[in-house]
Amino acid sequence: MSQVLEYSEKVMDHFANPRNVGEIEDAAGVGTVGNAKCGDIMRIYLDIKDNVVQDAKFKTFGCGAAVATSSMATELIKGKTVEEALGITNKAVMEALDGLPPVKVHCSLLAEEAIHAALWDYSQKNGITIEGLKPPVADISEE
Amino acid sequence: MENIVYLDNAATTPVNKEVFEAMKPYFSEIYGNASSIYKFAGKATNAVDEARRKVADFLGAEPAEVYFTGGGSESDNWALKGTAYALKDKGKHIITSKIEHHAILHTCEFLEKQGFEVTYADVDENGVVKLDELEKAIRDDTILISVMYANNEIGTIQPVKEIGEIAHRHGVLFHTDAVQAYGHLPINVNEQNIDMLSASGHKFGGPKGIGILYVRKGINITPLIHGGAQERNKRAGTHNTPGIVGFAAATTIADNEMEYRIEYETGLRDYLIDRVLEEIPYTRLNGHRTDRLANNVNFSFRFIEGESLLIMLDRSGICGSSGSACTSGSLDPSHVLLAIGLPHEIAHGSLRLTLSHENTKDEIDYTIEEIKKTVERLRSMSPLYEDFLKNR
Numbered sequence A: 001m002s003q004v005l006e007y008s009e010k011v012m013d014h015f016a017n018p019r020n021v022g023e024i025e026d027a028a029g030v031g032t033v034g035n036a037k038c039g040d041i042m043r044i045y046l047d048i049k050d051n052v053v054q055d056a057k058f059k060t061f062g063c064g065a066a067v068a069t070s071s072m073a074t075e076l077i078k079g080k081t082v083e084e085a086l087g088i089t090n091k092a093v094m095e096a097l098d099g100l101p102p103v104k105v106h107c108s109l110l111a112e113e114a115i116h117a118a119l120w121d122y123s124q125k126n127g128i129t130i131e132g133l134k135p136p137v138a139d140i141s142e143e
Numbered sequence B: 001m002e003n004i005v006y007l008d009n010a011a012t013t014p015v016n017k018e019v020f021e022a023m024k025p026y027f028s029e030i031y032g033n034a035s036s037i038y039k040f041a042g043k044a045t046n047a048v049d050e051a052r053r054k055v056a057d058f059l060g061a062e063p064a065e066v067y068f069t070g071g072g073s074e075s076d077n078w079a080l081k082g083t084a085y086a087l088k089d090k091g092k093h094i095i096t097s098k099i100e101h102h103a104i105l106h107t108c109e110f111l112e113k114q115g116f117e118v119t120y121a122d123v124d125e126n127g128v129v130k131l132d133e134l135e136k137a138i139r140d141d142t143i144l145i146s147v148m149y150a151n152n153e154i155g156t157i158q159p160v161k162e163i164g165e166i167a168h169r170h171g172v173l174f175h176t177d178a179v180q181a182y183g184h185l186p187i188n189v190n191e192q193n194i195d196m197l198s199a200s201g202h203k204f205g206g207p208k209g210i211g212i213l214y215v216r217k218g219i220n221i222t223p224l225i226h227g228g229a230q231e232r233n234k235r236a237g238t239h240n241t242p243g244i245v246g247f248a249a250a251t252t253i254a255d256n257e258m259e260y261r262i263e264y265e266t267g268l269r270d271y272l273i274d275r276v277l278e279e280i281p282y283t284r285l286n287g288h289r290t291d292r293l294a295n296n297v298n299f300s301f302r303f304i305e306g307e308s309l310l311i312m313l314d315r316s317g318i319c320g321s322s323g324s325a326c327t328s329g330s331l332d333p334s335h336v337l338l339a340i341g342l343p344h345e346i347a348h349g350s351l352r353l354t355l356s357h358e359n360t361k362d363e364i365d366y367t368i369e370e371i372k373k374t375v376e377r378l379r380s381m382s383p384l385y386e387d388f389l390k391n392r
Helices: A010-015 A064-077 A081-084 A090-096 A102-124 B017-023 B041-060 B072-087 B101-111 B131-136 B159-171 B241-279 B306-315 B333-340 B361-380 B383-391
Strands: A030-035 A040-049 A053-061 B066-069 B093-097 B117-121 B143-146 B173-177 B196-200 B211-215 B283-285 B296-301 B351-355
Touching: A010 A064, A010 B306, A030 A102, A040 A064, A040 A102, A040 B383, A053 A064, A053 A081, A053 B383, A064 A090, A064 A102, A064 B306, A081 A102, A090 A102, B017 B241, B041 B066, B066 B072, B066 B241, B072 B093, B072 B101, B072 B143, B072 B173, B072 B196, B072 B211, B093 B101, B101 B117, B131 B159, B131 B196, B143 B159, B159 B173, B241 B283, B241 B296, B241 B361, B306 B351, B306 B361
Parallel strands: B093 B117, B093 B143, B143 B173, B173 B196
Antiparallel strands: A030 A040, A040 A053, B066 B211, B196 B211, B283 B296, B296 B351
C-alpha cells in the first residue's frame, strides 16, 4: 500500500521539521484551500506591512508533501513584496524542494493557491487591487 | 539489521526459521522437476504430495481438493474467472461484498466487462456482511457468492458458515478469500460450507509467491493457466517445490501454535486498543471490537492524515499502514473504511497495525508513546483541529 518514501531529502526535512507552523493573530491575510474529502487542507496566514510580507505561518491537514510544500511556500514568501509574492508559482515551490513525486504535484498547486487566497483576503480587507490576482477557487481539488 | 518495530504482518510476514530450513534442500539438492519420471525427481514429487496432505489436513479437506498456485491473487482470480467461465451457460450473476480485497473486486470489474453482473453486498458499521441483503441478492442466474473470511484492513471476521449455508440453500457455489485467516484461525471447509478457498503463504510465516486454491470435489472450474498437466491438469507450471514445502511447513507450525498465538496476540491487541482509545482523544477503532483477527488493529485519528502519520512513525522505526488516499495513489481513501460508513476526512486519518506472536509488550508500549506524540504534533499543525477547537 505504500509509496511514500520517494520524497527528496528536502521534502523530508520540511515535513519532519516544518518551518513557520502556527497562526498569526489579526493576520493581514488568511487563505484556506483544499478540502478534507480529498485529504488536503492548507491555511496560510500573512503579516503584511508597507506592501512587504513580514511574516508567514501555516497549518496543513494532509500528506507529507502537503506539509512540506506549505513549509517551503511560507519560507519563500517571507520578505517579498505583494507583487513578488503573487509570482511564487507551484513550480518554484517544487524546485525549492528538489522536486515532488508525480502523484504529489497537486500539493504544490495547493500551496500556490493558498498564497493567492491569503493575498486575496488581504486585498479585500484593505480595499486594494493587486494586479493579476484572481479570487481564489474555493475548492481546487474538484478540478 | 536496523532496529524496527514491525507491525505490518497483514502485508507480509517473515519466513519462519523452521520453514526456511524445511525449504532449503529443495533449491539446489532436491531440485528435480516434480513431474519427471526418474527416481531422482521422485523426492520432489513426494515432497509436493506430502505438502498437499498437510494442507488438506489443516482444511479438513482431501489432498485432491488442494491446488497450489502462485499466490493469493492468482487463487482469487482463478476462483472467480474459473467459475464464471465454467458456469456461464447456467448464469452470469456473481455476489460479493463491498469490502473485498482488490484481487476480488478488480476481478469482478473485469468480469463485468465480459458481460457478467456483480452485486456488491453492503456491510454494517463493523464491517460484517448483511446476511439478509446477501440472500435477497441471490437470483436464478446467480452462480457464485464470494465473501472474504476476514478483512485485511479492519480485521472483521465474516460469518462464513452462515454465508455458505445461504449459498447452498439456493444451489449457489461459495468461495472465500481466506488470505488473512489461513494459518490464523481454525478452518474446516466441510463444517463451514466452503466450496472454494484462497490462501497465501507469506501471510502466516511461509514464503512469498506460493498460494493455494481449495476446490471441493465435483466442482469443475476452468483453468486460468494453461500449458502443462500439473495440478491434475488444472494449473500448469512447474511445481514451486521449495514454496510448496514452505507453505505446508508454515501451515503445520501455525496450526500447532494457533491457540497460543491467538491468545497472545489478542492480549497485545486489546492492550494496544484500550490504551490508544483511552489516551488519545477523538480516536475510533475501525472494525468489530471482538469478532476481529487477533492481530489486527485499525484506528482513525480525527483531524490528521494517515500518510503523515505513517512517515512520522517510520522515522521512529515503526512499520504500519494506512487507508489514506495518499498511500493508495488515488484521491479516495480506503473502500473498506468508506463501506463501514466513515466520512472521507476520517477515513483519511486511519492507521492499521497488524501484530504477530513475535511482538513484545515493550514494542507496543513504545509504539503507543510514538503514536501519542505524533498525533498530538500533527493535530497542532492541522487547520481542521484549529477550527474544531475554536467552534467547540
